[in-house]
Amino acid sequence: MRILLPESLIPVYLKATGANRPFVTEEGARRRIAERLLRPVSYGPPSRLDGVRVKRRLPDPNGWPVYDVEASAAAGHRASPKSVVVYVHGGGWVNEIAPQHWTLIAHIVRETNQRVIVPIYPLLPFGTAREVRDGVVDLIRAELDFNDQVRLAGDSAGGQISLSAALRLRDEGVKLPTTTLLAPALDLTWKNPQIDVVQPFDPWLGRPGGRTLAEEWSGEDDLVDPVVSPLFGDMDGLGPLTILTGTRDILNPDAHVLRDKARDAGVPVEWHEGEGQLHVYALLPTKAGDQGARAIVESLRPST
Secondary structure, three states, X not given: OOOOOOOOHHHHHHXXXXXXXXXXXXXXXXXXXXXXXXXXXXXXXXOOOOOEEEEEOOOOHHHOOEEEXXXXXXXXXXXXXXXEEEEEOOOOOOOOOOHHHHHHHHHHHHHHOOEEEEEOOOOOOOOOHHHHHHHHHHHHHHHHOOOOEEEEEEEOHHHHHHHHHHHHHHHOOOOOOOEEEEOOOOOOOOOOOOHHHHXXXXXXXXXXXXXXXXXXXXXXXXXXXXXXXXXXXXXXXXXXXXXXXXXXXXXXXXXXXXXHHHHHOOOOEEEEEEOOOOOOHHHOOOHXXXXXXXXXXXXXXXXX
């Protein structure tokens, strides 16, 4: 059982550690891209994750590291052979997978009895939206050749990638049983006027750095192309969505737009809004974070 922190400490921690620096200014965003070029950060899983075992695929699909996380023999059960989860981590397209992601992934494995596949996709300044979207689609297609069902989940930047991939698969005639999005980045133009209303209460993300990162991530595609900004895609025929968002997150207004647009298109939407919660709150070691993590797990549980 992990130690839970008072929610009031999280904004203090974010500012003290500089976690918000790539987002609050254009200069901070460009500095972080330059840092990642000069000093790549480790993406490896923690040395210990309770109740699971981690394997890396060799050779790496698409040239990316890809990990399979499944229940360990000591856990007393084997993963379901017909259902897997692909989890796409967030990090503003410039930050590597974090220990909090691995903790959530292990929780999904233990509670849903599924194998979770974790692609370590190329970040800025090496990756682009289209390249990574296509790589995730290829990975899911390969899994569908061996499994009846693939569920998809992602947080923040990983939510953008996940929804873009789900839309592409829909275009190819594949409707995923579940796509779960935690605090997804949806409209990389950052033009929603409600962002200005939320910004004073968000200690983590900011429009200036977000715009700079988005422009780099878009590559040769327009910012309003659904491969970059999935909110501009047609939601008709998409599989069910689960959306988690906090009201102190500048991505929250676009999450509302996605919810309404998807429901208008007849897409089932399970909606979880954390009042007073920050960006990716389900990853944070708080009471609300634990509640959000449970909602994610339930959304990804295979139907019986």
